[in-house]
Amino acid sequence: xxxxxxxxxxxxxxxxxxxxxxxxxxxxxxxxxxxxxxxxxxxxxxxxxxxxxxxxxxxxxxxxxxxxxxxxxxxxxxxxxxxxxxxxxxxxxxxxxxxxxxxxxxxxxxxxxxxxxxxxxxxxxxxxxxxxxxxxxxxxxxxxxxxxxxxxxxxxxxxxxxxxxxxxxxxxxxxxxxxxxxxxxxxxxxxxxxxxxxxxxxxxxxxxxxxxxxxxxxxxxxxxxxxxxxxxxxxxxxxxxxxxxxxxxxxxxxxxxxxxxxxxxxxxxxxxxxxxxxxxxxxxxxxxxxxxxxxxxxxxxxxxxxxxxxxxxxxxxxxxxxxxxxxxxxxxxxxxxxxxxxxxxxxxxxxxxxxxxxxxxxxxxxxxxxxxxxxxxxxxxxxxxxxxxxxxxxxxxxxxxxxxxxxxxxxxxxxxxxxxxxxxxxxxxxxxxxxxxxxxxxxxxxxxxxxxxxxxxxxxxxxxxxxxxxxxxxxxxxxxxxxxxxxxxxxxxxxxxxxxxxxxxxxxxxxxxxxxxxxxxxxxxxxxxxxxxxxxxxxxxxxxxxxxxxxxxxxxxxxxxxxxxxxxxxxxxxxxxx
Numbered sequence: 117x118x119x120x121x122x123x124x125x126x127x128x129x130x131x132x133x134x135x136x137x138x139x140x141x142x143x144x145x146x147x148x149x150x151x152x153x154x155x156x157x158x159x160x161x162x163x164x165x166x167x168x169x170x171x172x173x174x175x176x177x178x179x180x181x182x183x184x185x186x187x188x189x190x191x192x193x194x195x196x197x198x199x200x201x202x203x204x205x206x207x208x209x210x211x212x213x214x215x216x217x218x219x220x221x222x223x224x225x226x227x228x229x230x231x232x233x234x235x236x237x238x239x240x241x242x243x244x245x246x247x248x249x250x251x252x253x254x255x256x257x258x259x260x261x262x263x264x265x266x267x268x269x270x271x272x273x274x275x276x277x278x279x280x281x282x283x284x285x286x287x288x289x290x291x292x293x294x295x296x297x298x299x300x301x302x303x304x305x306x307x308x309x310x311x312x313x314x315x316x317x318x319x320x321x322x323x324x325x326x327x328x329x330x331x332x333x334x335x336x337x338x339x340x341x342x343x344x345x346x347x348x349x350x351x352x353x354x355x356x357x358x359x360x361x362x363x364x365x366x367x368x369x370x371x372x373x374x375x376x377x378x379x380x381x382x383x384x385x386x387x388x389x390x391x392x393x394x395x396x397x398x399x400x401x402x403x404x405x406x407x408x409x410x411x412x413x414x415x416x417x418x419x420x421x422x423x424x425x426x427x428x429x430x431x432x433x434x435x436x437x438x439x440x441x442x443x444x445x446x447x448x449x450x451x452x453x454x455x456x457x458x459x460x461x462x463x464x465x466x467x468x469x470x471x472x473x474x475x476x477x478x479x480x481x482x483x484x485x486x487x488x489x490x491x492x493x494x495x496x497x498x499x500x501x502x503x504x505x506x507x508x509x510x511x512x513x514x515x516x517x518x519x520x521x522x523x524x525x526x527x528x529x530x531x532x533x534x535x536x537x538x539x540x541x542x543x544x545x546x547x548x549x550x551x552x553x554x555x556x557x558x559x560x561x562x563x564x565x566x567x568x569x570x571x572x573x574x575x576x577x578x579x580x581x582x583x584x585x586x587x588x589x590x591x592x593x594x595x596x597x598x599x600x601x602x603x604x605x606x607x608x609x610x611x612x613x614x615x616x617x618x619x620x621x622x623x624x625x626x627x628x629x630x631x632x633x634x635x636x637x638x639x640x641x642x643x644x645x646x647x648x649x650x651x652x653x654x655x656x657x658x659x660x661x662x663x664x665x666x667x668x669x670x671x672x673x674x675x676x677x678x679x680x681x682x683x684x685x686x687x688x689x690x691x692x693x694x
Contacts, residue, residue, distance in 0.1 A: 120308040122608035124338075124645065130312035131336060134166040135343040140312075141165060142516060143332060143347035145319050145361060148178035149295070149502050151353035152302035153509030153529070159311040160532055161513065161525040166312035166345065167303070168334055171426065172614045173315050174299030177355050178502065179618050180428075180461025182380065182404055182416055185210055185219050185503045186290035187249065189226075189395070190402060192241050197248065199484055203503045204249040207291055214506070214533055215298060217540045217569030221259055222292045222407065224393040225274060227282035227445065235264070235284065242288045259289035274390035281445040287392060292408060295502060296618040297567060300607055301534040308535060316610060316689060322350065322365040322494065329365050329493030337689040338610065349516045352496040355464040356425050362490045370490030371498045372467035375425065379434040380415030382457035382624050383450060388412050396441060403441050409563070410594065411456065411625055414442050421462055423679035426687075428460040429669035431678040457624030458670065466499030487515040506530065536569025543570055554579070554586070563594060568602075575602055591632035592622055600637050604644035612638055612655040613662065613688045629663040661685040 120126075134140060144155045147169025158165040169175075187204035188196075210219040226242060228234045242262045249259060263286070270277055270285045307313050316337040323331040323344060331346035354361040355373075362370035378401075385407070396403040401418035417434050435452065443449040466486055485500030485508050497512040506529050514522040543550070547561045554576065564572050575598045579586040585598035603609040603619035615637060617623045622630030622637075634656055642652045665685035672678040 120304065121606045122304050122307060122313070123605060124608075124610055126307070127314050127316075127608065127610075130166065130307075131314045131317065131343060134168075134312050134314070134345045138164065139331070139346035139348060141348050142513070143168070143345055143350045144353060145332065145350060146353035146355065146357070147171075147173045147299070147303065147313075147315060148176055148353065148355055149174065149299050149302065149505040150178075150355070150497060150500065150508050150512075151351075152178075152299045152306070153505040154351055154353055154497075154512050155311050155313070156302050156306040156309070156532070157506075157509040157513045157527050157529050159306050159309045160528045161517075163513075163525075165306075166314070166347075167306070168317040168319060168332075168345070169315045170318040170337070171316065172610075172618055173303050173608065174296045174618055175614075176426075177461050177463065178299050179296035180378075180380075180459050181295045181502050182378070183292055183295050183406070183408065183413060184222075184290060184404070185293045187245060187503070188501070189241070189245055189288070192244060200245065201248045201251070202507060203501070204245070206504050206506055208249065209506065209530055210293070210503075211291055213531065213537070214529075215293075215301060215537055215569075217536050217565060217567075218298050218301065218534075219291050219293045220566070221289055222393055223260075223287050223289050224395045224404070225265070225270060225285040225287055226395055227270075228284040228286065229282055231283050235286075238286055239264070242286050245288065259291075262286050262288040273392050274394065276389040276447050278445055278447040292406065293502070294567065296621075298502075298534075300618070301536060304607070305532070305534045313608075315608060319361070319364065324493070327492055329491060348493075350494050351512055351516055352490070352494060353512065354496075355498070356462045358464060358496060358498045362494070362496060365491050365494045367491035367494060369488070371486060371488055371496050373498050374465045374467060375421040375428075375462040376465050377419050377421040377428050377434075377460055377462055378416035379430050379438065379458065379460045380413050381435060381438050381455050383412050383414065383454045384456060385409075385411050387450070387454050388446065388448075394445060396445065398441050403438070405442060409566075409625075414438055414450075418463075421675075423675065424683055425462060427665075427682050427685075428462050429666070429672075429675075429678040429682035430458040430460045431669065431675060432671060432673045433675075434458075434460070435670065456627045457629070458666075459624050464498055485511070487512050489515075536571045539570035540565065543572055550576075556586075560588075560594075560596070564596075564599075567599070574606065575599065578602060578605075589633050589636055591636065592620075592626060592630060595620055595622070597636075597640055600640040601644050604641055609641070610645070611688045612641060612659050615641060616659060623663075629659075629666070631660065631663060634659060655688075658686070658688045662688075 141163040142158045142165045144151045144167040155167040185207045187200045191200050265285045318335045319332045321333050322329045352361040356375040358373040394405040406413040439450050487497045490496045495516045500508045510527040551558045551561045578598050603615050609615050662685045665682045668681035669678040
């Protein structure tokens with residue numbers, strides 16, 4: 117399957133089409149997983165639709181999650197069976213049909229701390245979790261049933277467990293997801309079907325016909341050009357920026373959202389001996405120890421946040437909290453020296469009611485997300501979580517269309533595979549042969565399939581045309597040079613930062629945010645994005661400044677001081693564009 121390339125040129129063409137062509141049926145504001153899901157849902161209903169994002173695709177909350185697709189075991193404790201059922205079935209859709217290359221099963225140990233008393237209670241909850249996942253599901257898509265382990269069995273599954281940390285455990289299954297690439301796949305799939313997409317495009321204000329929103333005035337942050345996009349309906353999927361988006365439309369009502377910060381740390385895989393993940397209850401949140409490729413992801417925190425929404429900072433306090441709670445069960449305690457990367461993300465916590473208190477114009481879809489018409493012509497959706505993005509998108513488009521029209525053109529996204537999904541299993545079965553044919557390791561083929569799925573031949577074709585792209589990056593050998601080129605030619609990367617943060621995971625999976633690999637990556641990007649030497653230097657300087665600001669913030673124990681340190685780095689578009 118040949119995909120439609122997402123490039124700087126197609127971005128420019130999309131902006132021209134959105135601003136000079138016929139009005140859009142729907143303009144989506146916000147390029148996270150919810151907005152990307154909405155644009156795909158709308159275009160597959162035959163609508164003329166576009167999406168704009170002020171930063172890079174998925175660069176906010178959607179690339180800074182715990183990277184899990186899960187039902188939410190803790191919601192069973194709250195007796196929210198409907199929510200868990202919905203999330204588990206969305207997990208199955210992703211694993212089986214929509215994005216099997218990006219979503220993979222992962223097991224977790226649920227520790228038991230009291231003999232006899234705790235096991236029946238936890239078994240009932242995890243057993244119900246398994247049953248809810250199977251109700252109406254295909255057998256082939258279902259996860260394995262949970263298993264019981266004694267303390268001795270736990271040590272075999274997770275050898276680095278601290279003696280006495282648990283008396284046993286129950287092993288259950290969920291899934292991991294490459295969250296940033298899921299967003300990218302959603303956007304690219306929507307564009308493949310005819311949607312218009314433009315990143316680095318900021319909404320400055322909304323236009324109105326009378327009292328009704330009928331479009332938006334946007335700024336192309338790459339050129340500084342101001343454009344007007346007309347649309348019959350605008351859907352705001354702005355996450356923690358929800359209230360700001362509503363205010364720009366002069367909405368008296370709308371949704372109320374608070375930001376909560378969640379931090380994760382990354383440590384090398386060899387640092388912890390174990391083949392399964394662990395879930396821990398803390399006084400503030402849930403802490404996951406997640407096996408991921410060549411490393412472990414550990415998090416998260418849950419703290420109120422009132423600073424810069426674009427660049428939440430990891431603090432020394434956050435790091436100490438995670439280390440302290442992980443070390444409760446680790447026989448070889450972690451230290452700061454073990455950490456190779458960190459990230460902070462913001463959860464948009466939906467507050468009860470609406471800003472104007474007018475419940476008649478809102479639809480409470482679940483305890484997790486709500487759709488409301490904040491002001492005529494502007495539909496807003498907020499809340500929810502990554503796992504249920506597709507349901508959220510369907511609900512938002514249904515709301516925008518109205519019940520009658522939504523019935524006439526129902527959503528198709530539950531059976532619309534994302535780019536890279538169709539044929540993925542076939543390429544998996546041929547992985548050994550592909551590795552032999554191209555003289556690479558099976559591990560590398562698995563890495564490429566997990567990132568690109570059935571689009572792998574597009575990368576191999578690039579290597580065939582330019583053999584030097586088949587070499588690993590000198591200072592980041594887990595990646596091929598072709599992956600950097602592909603990010604520029606097919607995945608819409610506009611800046612070095614886009615490549616380091618969302619097209620790859622180098623910013624947090626290598627020490628020093630992958631800076632040792634930056635010169636080589638910048639050289640490749642310059643070739644495929646047409647940068648001159650000055651632009652190349654500016655891109656490197658912008659990324660270096662970002663990294664230095666993150667390092668300075670992580671040395672601070674105070675949130676205010678950390679936010680000030682992170683804010684010292686200018687936006688990449690301010691440093692690299694005229």
